[in-house]
Amino acid sequence: MSFEYPKHVRFSCERCALCCRDTTDRVRSILLLTIEIDRISKKTLTELDEFAEKIEGFEPYIYRMRKTENGKCVFLKGNSCSIYQIRPLICRFYPLQLKNMGNGRYVFAHTDECSGIGTGPQLKRDFFEKIFSEFIELMRRNSQAERQRKNAVTVESARASRNTITNSARN
Ligand code: SF4
Numbered sequence: 001m002s003f004e005y006p007k008h009v010r011f012s013c014e015r016c017a018l019c020c021r022d023t024t025d026r027v028r029s030i031l032l033l034t035i036e037i038d039r040i041s042k043k044t045l046t047e048l049d050e051f052a053e054k055i056e057g058f059e060p061y062i063y064r065m066r067k068t069e070n071g072k073c074v075f076l077k078g079n080s081c082s083i084y085q086i087r088p089l090i091c092r093f094y095p096l097q098l099k100n101m102g103n104g105r106y107v108f109a110h111t112d113e114c115s116g117i118g119t120g121p122q123l124k125r126d127f128f129e130k131i132f133s134e135f136i137e138l139m140r141r142n143s144q145a146e147r148q149r150k151n152a153v154t155v156e157s158a159r160a161s162r163n164t165i166t167n168s169a170r171n
Helices: 034-044 089-093 125-170
Strands: 002-004 052-054 063-065 096-102 105-110 117-122
Touching: 034 125, 089 096, 089 125, 096 125, 105 125
Parallel strands: 002 105
Antiparallel strands: 052 063, 096 105
16 A cells, blocks of 8 residues: 655645534534444444434445534534544544545545645654554554444344244244
């Protein structure tokens, strides 16, 4: 696997929280992986339906973060993220995005929408290497979490169908 990255990009987060809410120009979707919904639900003791809604066609992302009526992420408190330590990959990468170009080739891009772009230190290769490794590791663990979820569903359906058969036999 290999990646390319933009040279000469400077960035420092100004904590404006623009990336955590819709703007007049942009409706934002914070997409979530299986491993992320499991982790957020467990750590915040929140039912999945309270903070995420199911989506299709964006695999491996299978949920989207819910927003408040005024378009803010439900976990945004003031200008701070209340799940910062376990925030989703998409939030950790912002204002960068990683595009899958196929054949194991990935390309980092950035958005100028973020007011932190152009400020702070230049992002060097070691920074991109670090976040790329995090991405690969998270995807590996996400595949494991997806398999566990599917197995749990299969066991649950087998149990339900066994119960149905037993109940029918009793009637
Ligand atoms: S929009 Fe940019 S500067 Fe503002 S909080 Fe998000 S990452 Fe930080």
